[in-house]
Amino acid sequence: QVQLQESGPGLVKPSQTLSLTCTVSGGSISSGGYYWSWIRQHPGKGLEWIGYIYYSGSTYYNPSLKSRVTISVDTSKNQFSLKLSSVTAADTAVYYCAREDCSGGSCYSDYWGQGTLVTVSS
Amino acid sequence: EIVLTQSPGTLSLSPGERATLSCRASQSVSSSYLAWYQQKPGQAPRLLIYGASSRATGIPDRFSGSGSGTDFTLTISRLEPEDFAVYYCQQYGSFPQTFGQGTKVEIK
Numbered sequence: 047q048v049q050l051q052e053s054g055p056g057l058v059k060p061s062q063t064l065s066l067t068c069t070v071s072g073g074s075i076s077s078g079g080y081y082w083s084w085i086r087q088h089p090g091k092g093l094e095w096i097g098y099i100y101y102s103g104s105t106y107y108n109p110s111l112k113s114r115v116t117i118s119v120d121t122s123k124n125q126f127s128l129k130l131s132s133v134t135a136a137d138t139a140v141y142y143c144a145r146e147d148c149s150g151g152s153c154y155s156d157y158w159g160q161g162t163l164v165t166v167s168s
Numbered sequence: 169e170i171v172l173t174q175s176p177g178t179l180s181l182s183p184g185e186r187a188t189l190s191c192r193a194s195q196s197v198s199s200s201y202l203a204w205y206q207q208k209p210g211q212a213p214r215l216l217i218y219g220a221s222s223r224a225t226g227i228p229d230r231f232s233g234s235g236s237g238t239d240f241t242l243t244i245s246r247l248e249p250e251d252f253a254v255y256y257c258q259q260y261g262s263f264p265q266t267f268g269q270g271t272k273v274e275i276k
Contacts, residue, residue: 054244091269092256092268093213093256093267094259094267094268095264095265095266095267108264109169110264123183142212142213150201150218152198152199152201152260152261153203153260153265154203154215154218154258154260155203155205155213156215156218156224157214158213158214159212160212162213
């Protein structure tokens with residue numbers, strides 16, 4: 047059973063960079079066939095896909111966030127990471143990491159981390 | 169990007185009743201690449217349905233998905249107490265993948 051766990055600061059100051067890491071257990075990031083994604087949920091709101099990465103390093107980002115987002119992977123640690131720069135209060139959200147099953151030609155999220163709340167405030 | 173509109177916003181039903189949730193897309197969803205997720209308070213979303221009608225591993229058969237093109241439906245045949253939650257649809261056939269705003273199924 048694949049498990050994902052987010053980690054990182056719960057409080058970030060405006061204009062700074064939000065950094066989160068997702069640690070994957072129960073399966074290898076390098077096994078192929080899966081992308082690894084970040085999704086966020088603003089308080090009391092719906093879900094927003096941020097982007098995803100393949101173990102090779104190929105990335106796809108939501109155009110609405112592309113200029114501020116970097117997703118990277120460390121296969122030796124079975125981890126992938128999110129950096130979101132120049133944050134504002136609008137970036138306050140619960141951030142989820144997830145595994146994307148792409149076996150059917152396109153990708154949906156079949157396993158999710160528990161989520162971590164990141165608050166942007168001075 | 170494709171906008172998904174879910175209706176109703178809230179569905180008030182009793183255990184044992186049938187729930188019908190709608191998800192309408194602003195344009196056709198490629199290859200029926202539509203998923204449904206269930207989310208309970210304080211928890212991550214849980215995959216229920218992918219490919220519009222395929223149940224995910226371990227999902228009870230009281231959950232079923234249908235539809236194609238721009239109109240999709242999630243049906244819960246007989247509500248169990250643990251089914252009261254928020255449900256989201258997601259299209260993943262067009263870039264970027266997008267989610268609906270959710271339907272809350274609450275106890276009447």
